[in-house]
Amino acid sequence: MIRPDAPLLLxxxxxxxxxxxxxxxxGVNLSIRAGEIHAVMGRNGSxxxxxxxxxxxxxxxxxxxxxxxxRGADLLELDxxxxxxxxxxxxxxxxxxxxxxxxxxxxxxxxxxxxxERGDEELDTFAFEDLVHERLKVVQMDPAFLGRSVNEGFSxxxxxxxxxxxxxxxxxxxxxxDETDSGLDIDALRIVADGVxxxxxxxxxxxxxxxxxxxxxxxxxxxxHVMAAGRILRTGGKELxxxxxxxxxxxxDLELARLxxxxxxxx
Amino acid sequence: xxAVALPATAEWLAxxxxxxxxxxxxxxxxxxxxxxxxxxxxxxxxxxDPFALAALPDGITRLEPSEAQxxxxxxxxxxxxxxxxxxxxxxxxxxxxxxxxxxxAAGPLQLSIDAGTAPGLLALQLLLILxxxxxxxxxxxxxxxxxxxTSQLTVAQLGHGARLHLGVLAPxxxxxxxxxxxxxSQAPASALQLTTAxxxxxxxxxxxxxxxxxxxxxxxxxxxxxxxxxxxxxxxSHVRFEGxxxxxxxxxxxxxxxxxxxxxxxxxxxxxxxxxxxAAQLSRTLLLSDRARVDTKPELEIVADDVKCAHGATxxxxxxxxxxxxxxxxxxxxxxxxLLLRGYCEEVLRELPxxxxxxxxxxxxLRERP
Ligand SMILES: Nc1ncnc2c1ncn2[C@@H]1O[C@H](COP(=O)(O)OP(=O)(O)O)[C@@H](O)[C@H]1O
Ligand SMILES: [Mg+2]
Numbered sequence: 001m002i003r004p005d006a007p008l009l010l011x012x013x014x015x016x017x018x019x020x021x022x023x024x025x026x027g028v029n030l031s032i033r034a035g036e037i038h039a040v041m042g043r044n045g046s047x048x049x050x051x052x053x054x055x056x057x058x059x060x061x062x063x064x065x066x067x068x069x070x071r072g073a074d075l076l077e078l079d080x081x082x083x084x085x086x087x088x089x090x091x092x093x094x095x096x097x098x099x100x101x102x103x104x105x106x107x108x109x110x111x112x113x114x115x116x117e118r119g120d121e122e123l124d125t126f127a128f129e130d131l132v133h134e135r136l137k138v139v140q141m142d143p144a145f146l147g148r149s150v151n152e153g154f155s156x157x158x159x160x161x162x163x164x165x166x167x168x169x170x171x172x173x174x175x176x177x178d179e180t181d182s183g184l185d186i187d188a189l190r191i192v193a194d195g196v197x198x199x200x201x202x203x204x205x206x207x208x209x210x211x212x213x214x215x216x217x218x219x220x221x222x223x224x225h226v227m228a229a230g231r232i233l234r235t236g237g238k239e240l241x242x243x244x245x246x247x248x249x250x251x252x253d254l255e256l257a258r259l260x261x262x263x264x265x266x267x
Numbered sequence: 268x269x270a271v272a273l274p275a276t277a278e279w280l281a282x283x284x285x286x287x288x289x290x291x292x293x294x295x296x297x298x299x300x301x302x303x304x305x306x307x308x309x310x311x312x313x314x315x316d317p318f319a320l321a322a323l324p325d326g327i328t329r330l331e332p333s334e335a336q337x338x339x340x341x342x343x344x345x346x347x348x349x350x351x352x353x354x355x356x357x358x359x360x361x362x363x364x365x366x367x368x369x370x371x372a373a374g375p376l377q378l379s380i381d382a383g384t385a386p387g388l389l390a391l392q393l394l395l396i397l398x399x400x401x402x403x404x405x406x407x408x409x410x411x412x413x414x415x416x417t418s419q420l421t422v423a424q425l426g427h428g429a430r431l432h433l434g435v436l437a438p439x440x441x442x443x444x445x446x447x448x449x450x451x452s453q454a455p456a457s458a459l460q461l462t463t464a465x466x467x468x469x470x471x472x473x474x475x476x477x478x479x480x481x482x483x484x485x486x487x488x489x490x491x492x493x494x495x496x497x498x499x500x501x502x503x504s505h506v507r508f509e510g511x512x513x514x515x516x517x518x519x520x521x522x523x524x525x526x527x528x529x530x531x532x533x534x535x536x537x538x539x540x541x542x543x544x545x546a547a548q549l550s551r552t553l554l555l556s557d558r559a560r561v562d563t564k565p566e567l568e569i570v571a572d573d574v575k576c577a578h579g580a581t582x583x584x585x586x587x588x589x590x591x592x593x594x595x596x597x598x599x600x601x602x603x604x605x606l607l608l609r610g611y612c613e614e615v616l617r618e619l620p621x622x623x624x625x626x627x628x629x630x631x632x633l634r635e636r637p
Binding site for chain 2: 056057058059060079080081083084085090092095096098099100101105106109110113114117149150166170
């Protein structure tokens with residue numbers, strides 16, 4: 001839902017970032033207001049996951065220029081845990097498995113960290129069990145997954161559902177979902193999309209990173225951005241995604257060649 | 268504080284064992300300094316017999332001394348344990364002895380062996396016969412509170428189809444030593460699960476020595492050893508297959524912190540007659556300090572040609588991706604590290620016998636890391 005007067009939640013200006021001295025992001029600009037759903041599309045390797053990890057504060061990435069403002073604060077100054085506590089959420093493309101750490105315990109500690117920041121009282125194990133069972137319904141997840149180690153031996157689809165369960169518990173203001181649709185069969189995709197739609201509201205915003213129109217058939221974006229070579233090349237409405245589906249990414253190469261003729265070769 | 272060796276102690280221990288203390292020139296003791304053992308007062312530990320308190324559940328009866336004697340020599344011979352110095356020491360130190368026969372499905376048994384604050388050497392022997400088809404879950408809980416030493420010899424003979432789930436939970440004292448030798452022979456179709464969790468001793472040496480006397484048995488070994496401060500923890504495991512179709516599944520985990528030292532030597536012997544053996548050994552080390560030292564050596568002697576034997580060894584720090592995942596959910600770096608460390612340990616601790624849970628093994632073993 002686009003409301004021009006809605007508060008600005010995330011403002012990314014000319015963001016440059018590198019990994020191991022290799023520049024990956026080369027001037028990303030993106031503003032997100034409350035209530036909006038954004039989709040970022042683009043070829044493999046265009047920098048989508050890098051953008052999400054930089055926003056979440058992954059230590060392997062170095063910001064070399066630009067700024068990110070989150071609700072009036074300098075996001076880049078904050079530790080990853082602090083960013084999460086104030087309402088930034090990253091749903092990982094590849095959620096890690098953590099053997100030996102109970103999923104339930106992990107979810108409880110995470111939820112309480114966010115609650116403490118918001119001034120809510122800490123939930124003991126019993127109160128938390130009630131909450132988590134209610135939130136499990138958002139992604140139709142079997143409570144048996146709570147008793148296992150974090151993501152250990154989960155299928156691809158189960159890991160993604162576990163991500164959305166975390167989102168349901170943490171109630172973020174800005175949720176970045178990195179290829180949450182990849183590796184899902186059509187039923188799982190519907191469940192995950194349903195979950196995201198349930199959680200989206202006028203106070204929060206969602207940034208979907210995806211390759212496929214099929215997710216956007218289920219979650220309607222207000223804006224679609226096309227990313228290439230570490231920047232956003234074009235922004236449009238939901239029809240841009242449909243156009244991409246028809247035309248593919250060949251025009252992206254041409255446009256890139258025009259922008260930086262010396263660095264991009266056109267096949 | 269480094270242990271101060273008492274000159275009289277080495278002599279006393281050597282006299283008990285009938286053989287001098289092993290030193291660095293012995294391959295099996297190359298990395299293991301026995302100084303903490305030599306700082307113990309040269310006298311037998313005096314205190315109430317820890318075994319006297321053991322309440323025996325149904326299905327467990329005591330062995331006659333002659334039966335016990337025969338069992339001990341049979342098993343020690345089968346496992347090749349007789350020449351091990353910790354066994355010689357134990358035999359020579361007039362050990363307190365508990366010798367049991369298990370028939371059918373016996374109830375769980377827990378033995379608390381607390382060397383407490385008394386000085387000297389506490390020597391104990393536990394001898395077990397599991398009859399054909401018998402099963403037992405047994406937890407040995409070692410502890411100490413002073414510069415003393417515990418010498419434990421556990422001998423078990425598993426009959427056909429018998430099942431033994433043996434746990435050793437040993438949170439120690441940074442002045443104390445623990446020498447624990449476990450000699451176990453397995454008849455075909457028997458299943459052994461041995462889970463050991465040791466940490467906090469000035470010196471600990473675990474020697475599980477297992478023999479599948481005619482193959483076709485299942486052996487599952489799970490071990491966790493933690494070192495911190497000046498601790499030294501050493502495990503020398505030895506598994507031998509004397510017939511075909513045997514299985515071994517071994518996981519050895521180490522947490523090395525402070526200036527601690529960890530030694531693991533995992534011998535697996537698969538002679539020609541042990542075709543179709545399936546053995547896997549994995550050793551994993553979590554290195555938390557630059558000053559800690561870790562020596563890990565698989566020692567696979569495989570002569571049979573139609574076998575599956577896998578082994579691997581990893582040494583790593585806390586995984587950055589795992590830490591970041593937890594942090595990205597609002598969990599602070601310190602708490603995230605603690606969760607990961609606990610998870611790393613829990614993978615082994617959850618395989619201790621059920622009775623261990625009430626003792627809170629994580630808290631006992633990680634107590635210096637509040
Ligand atoms: N941790 C990393 N180490 C090295 N290279 C990386 C790392 N993360 C990303 N890259 C590189 O950055 C580029 C963009 O990757 P990524 O952000 O994952 O793209 P996308 O998510 O759009 O497929 C790729 O060339 C990738 O190889
Ligand atoms: Mg990606």
